[in-house]
Amino acid sequence: MRLRFNKNATEIIKNSEFSIKSFPYTLNEETILEIGMGKGKMLSEMAKQHPELNYIGIEKYSTPALSALKKINALEIKNMKILIGEANNILEYFNGKCKVIWLTFSDPWPKKRHYKRRLTYKTFLEIYKKILTENGVIYFKSDNDSLYEFTLEQLLEINANIIYKTNDLHASNYLEENFFTDYEEKFKNIGKKINFIAFNFNK
Numbered sequence: 001m002r003l004r005f006n007k008n009a010t011e012i013i014k015n016s017e018f019s020i021k022s023f024p025y026t027l028n029e030e031t032i033l034e035i036g037m038g039k040g041k042m043l044s045e046m047a048k049q050h051p052e053l054n055y056i057g058i059e060k061y062s063t064p065a066l067s068a069l070k071k072i073n074a075l076e077i078k079n080m081k082i083l084i085g086e087a088n089n090i091l092e093y094f095n096g097k098c099k100v101i102w103l104t105f106s107d108p109w110p111k112k113r114h115y116k117r118r119l120t121y122k123t124f125l126e127i128y129k130k131i132l133t134e135n136g137v138i139y140f141k142s143d144n145d146s147l148y149e150f151t152l153e154q155l156l157e158i159n160a161n162i163i164y165k166t167n168d169l170h171a172s173n174y175l176e177e178n179f180f181t182d183y184e185e186k187f188k189n190i191g192k193k194i195n196f197i198a199f200n201f202n203k
Contacts, residue, residue, distance in 0.1 A: 003039075009062035013082055018072050020056070020083045024095040029133055030054050031098035035087050035119060036106050040068025040080075042181040043102075047072075047080040049177070055080040056098075058087065087119055090127050099136040101128055105183040108147040120151040122158050129201045140197040141169065143187050148195035155199055162199045169196035 006012075013019050027033070030053050034043045037057030047055040059065040062084050072080050085093060106119040115121060120140065128138060142148055148167065155162055166172045170188060174196070184194060 003063050003067065006063045006066055009066040010084060013062060013065055013069055013084060016069055016082070018069060018080060018082055020081050020093075023093055025056075025081075025083075025093060027056075027094050027096035027098040027131060028054075029097070029099045031056060031096075032100045032102070033098050033131075034058065034102040034104060035090075036060070036104060037065065037068055037082075038105070039064045039182055040071050040082075042104060042179045042184075044068060044071040044075055044077060044080060045179045046177075047077045048075045049179075051079050053079065056083060057081070058083045058085055058090075058093075060084070060086060087124060088127070091130060094131055097131050097133045097136070099133045101132060101136070101138045103138065103140045104181050105142055106147070108142070108144040110144075110146065115150070118147065118150060120147070120154055122154050125154060125158055125160065132201065134202065135200070137163065137198055137200050140195075140199070141181070141184065142195045143183065143192055145195065148197070151197060155197070158201075160199050161202050162197060164198040165196065167193055167195050169194040172196070174198065 032053055032055045034057045037043055037059045040057055043055050043057045065082055103119055109117045164174050
């Protein structure tokens with residue numbers, strides 16, 4: 001169900017202790033970053049399960065990000081931060097490097113003229129490369145088959161290392177833990193297969 005726009009969401013998040021307010025924010029090897037966090041279901045559950053790690057969710061829209069903030073408070077999480085912002089500004093937001101980046105159910109931008117907006121277009125991949133540790137990994141999940149194929153093409157174009165790929169994540173055993181996003185849970189319930197790629201930039 002689509003969230004109703006909350007005009008106060010941005011201000012509420014900015015005033016929260018869980019909002020990143022000063023930049024650049026320093027990443028480290030204990031940082032897990034999700035780009036396009038949405039309502040924060042996956043990231044908040046990961047943060048609850050692993051208090052020894054630090055989690056950051058980037059979300060373009062404040063209304064779903066406010067839902068993530070509510071989850072942080074409800075779960076009494078202390079190791080998760082929220083950033084309202086755009087993926088193409090990541091190098092302005094952060095210094096240092098993180099060991100894991102998640103790209104979860106990103107907008108597929110299906111029209112051909114919008115392909116450069118896809119978060120797995122090569123210019124975005126080059127940005128992620130700059131904030132990923134040498135042995136770091138990027139995980140991609142999507143219900144969109146065309147975006148999955150496009151992502152594989154882009155990874156090959158920049159000579160990325162595809163560690164694992166499948167068009168049926170829930171039938172695989174690659175991940176020891178797989179925390180569901182809201183979209184993923186919905187798709188699993190109707191039997192929709194989920195595409196998944198694990199990759200890095202070490203050849």
